[in-house]
Amino acid sequence: MILPVFAFGSPVLRKIAVDIAPDYQGLNELIDNMFETMKAADGVGLAAPQVGLSIRLFVMDARGYAENEPSLANFRKVFINAHIIEKGGEEEIIEEGCLSIPNIHEDVLRPGKILIRYVDADFSPVEEWYEGMAARIIQHEYDHLDGIMFPDLVNPLKKTLLRGKLRDISKGKVAVKYKMVFPLKK
Secondary structure, eight states, X not given: XXXXXEOTTOGGGXXXXXXXXXXXXXXXXXXXXXXXXXXXXXXXXXXXXXXXXXXXXXXXXXXXXXXXOGGGTTOEEEEEEEEEEEEESOOEEEEEEETTEEEEEEEEEEOSEEEEEEEOTTOOEEEEEEEHHHHHHHHHHHHHHTTOOGGGGSOHHHHHHHHHXXXXXXXXXXXXXXXXXXXXXX
């Protein structure tokens, strides 16, 4: 089932998400629905707060980047109770977008390498280093779990220039091809 994506300005996007237990009700169905929602919206990652749930869960499908990074050929993963332990490597500026902030893309500076600890869909513990596009997408989705959105990371001038566009998105004054919840829509 395709879920609605919560737009910028929705309070759930600013909460710090909580860890979940293996017996979380409907978890497998939620994961399937998140992948379906992400695909329908042409996304590469989707965090639970973006579908209205303040839990530490995100899904990611980076297979579309395999041409430039062959290691991503089968990269479709679930991250539960994720916590980034270490960041390093050379910082890179890459343009990012977000399903909760449609039609806006900005350059964001992020470390090129991360160490993350999480459990997979079977609740098996995992600790892995990622770099390149995988690290970029993971950091973007991980930020959602801590109530951070990519406009928070752009330079102050860009942030000021985005204010009106972000307010319009909150009010539903944006064209999207997927279901959304707009916090200020009248």
